[in-house]
Amino acid sequence: MDFLFDLHTHTIASGHAYSTLKENMEEAVEKGLLAYGFSDHSEAVPGSCKNIYFMNFKVIPRRYKGVLILRGVEANIIDFKGNLDIDNNILNRLDYVIASMHTICIEPGSLQENMDAYFGAMSNPYVKIIGHPDDGRYPMDHDELAKEAQKKGIVLELNNSSLNPKSARLHGRENAIKMLEAARKYGTYIICNTDSHYADDVGDFRNCATLLTEMDFPKELILNDSIDNLRMVLNKSIDEM
């Protein structure tokens, strides 16, 4: 299995990650990625980025030692309508948007409330990836999520960090299995991301690879093996691609 890109990574700008953008980009080169995306948390996560952080990405080179550099955000879903903590007029400047639920930003609701939150976020025209929908603290219906994602052209994330036994997320592995089974059933695309908060973890997809192999998950539903597949999650065309 080829993992050519990693779009969910954090830098020191997130406030609880420990590497700079340049250190992460170096690691992406080291790991042989063809594209690397950074997606710092938007502002509802304490200590993370204010809007202005996302407004000056033009200073960052499009290529670093041959690796395509993509500029994204991990936006927070902040209510059960699926509203985000960052405005669309900032999201429209970015290459891609991941929307996720974090307990520090939204208390887990009932199954229906959590699903409403995800469905609401999936209706935002800039959201193309749902981040780590595998956290057992948020009860959810994986079949419904995968079905809706397929319908709306949204990609579900298989998060390498959730599969780490050290993860704060609850039953990450069991839930990732449910998500993958549902994705297989409904033909929903998945994207593997590391959710790195430290440079060494950029591009390290070992947990994802093991699980996908164990489950014999269909390769044609995994985005990461072709750069062309990036188009499915990007909000704009990038000349340098």
Ligand SMILES: [Zn+2]
């Ligand atoms: Zn984080």
Ligand SMILES: [Zn+2]
């Ligand atoms: Zn997250």
